[in-house]
Amino acid sequence: MSERKVLNKYYPPDFDPAKIPKLKLPKDRQYVVRLMAPFNMRCKTCGEYIYKGKKFNARKETVQNEHYMGLPIFRFYIKCTRCLAEITFKTDPENTDYAMEHGATRNFQAEKLMEEEEKRIQQEREDEELNNPMKVLENRTKDSKMEMEVLENLQELKELNQRQALVDFEGMIDQYRELEKREREREKEEDERETKEMLERVLVKRLRDSDSDSDREEESSSSQSNKSCADKPTDILTTDKAADVQGASSGGGKRTKVESWEKSVGTLGGRGALSSLVVRKKPTVIDKRPSTEGATASLASQSDSKASTGPKPSVSQNGSSSLSLLGAYSDTDSE
Helix, strand or coil, X not given: CCCCCCCCCCCCCCCCHHHCCCCCCCCCCCEEEEEECCCCEEECCCCCEECCCCEEEEEEEXXXXXXXXXXXXXXXXXXXXXXXXXXXXXXXXXXXXXXEEECEEECCCHHXXXXXXXXXXXXXXXXXXXXXXXXXXXXHXXXXXXXXXXXXXXXXXXXXXXXXXXXXXXXXXXXXXXXXXXXXXXXXXXXHHHHHHHHHHHHHHHHHHHHHHHHHHHHHHHHHHHHHHCCCCCHHHCHHHHHHHHHHHXXXXXXXXXXXHHHHCCCCCCCHHHHXXXXXXXXXXXXXXXXXXXXXXXXXXXXXXXXXXXXXXXXXCCCCHHHHHHHHHHHHHHC
16 A cells, blocks of 8 residues: 655656656746735825735736846736726845836835935945045044044033932932922812811801891791781671670679680670671651750750769670660660
């Protein structure tokens, strides 16, 4: 049984490699290779940016009649990712880089341009020194002068560092911390003072408000007392009864107890209490009155006799005896 992985093949003794036919392929043939963009570029057709490291399926070919020290130069064809325009670039073995050829422009070449400029200046200097010995002397004096300036600057930096080394950094940090502490204490005192002033203002305002509220309460209480002292609408119902009670007490009679509901409403069965509210209908009297002089004389004598005898008013249960007598007198007078 033969091996699965064969590394060597059998060549018969009569094998002649010259007899193997060769394929006649064109020298400028192209191969499809997978590569990444070697630098940042921008498409000239649509302006799309193609960044370094983007992968493409490119076509590779060998550039004809271009060599660098026997090394072939290769050309690559890629397509823009947006407009599918063809972009070509080739190898640059002289600078170990790639050169943009067609379809796009290379971006971010500042560092490369700077290096090229330095190389150009160095090459020009070498060419001048090669043919002009005086130029060599001038360049040497310039270099020595520049070196002296560099050494002086370096010495100044060393001296400056030595001066800074003598500085007590711990002391500086302590002073800074002390300054910060004082600043914080001052800010704290200012905050406390402002808070105290605000509290005092609020307290004074509250005292003023309380004084004004107490004044208002006093005014309202006085107005309510005045209103309570004013006559109620139902006081007219109890005025007659109060007069009767006073008359009874002056006459030596027994004073009756006044109920609480009688103070506002009055008694139910008393005529005297409501007599002032009732208007009596005047009866039609036949004109048989005596002469005015006789009537006035009789009335005067009658009133004198009543005053001399002094009838004692008897207090009834309803407490309206005196008022009934007064009502009777008023009726006779009106008649």
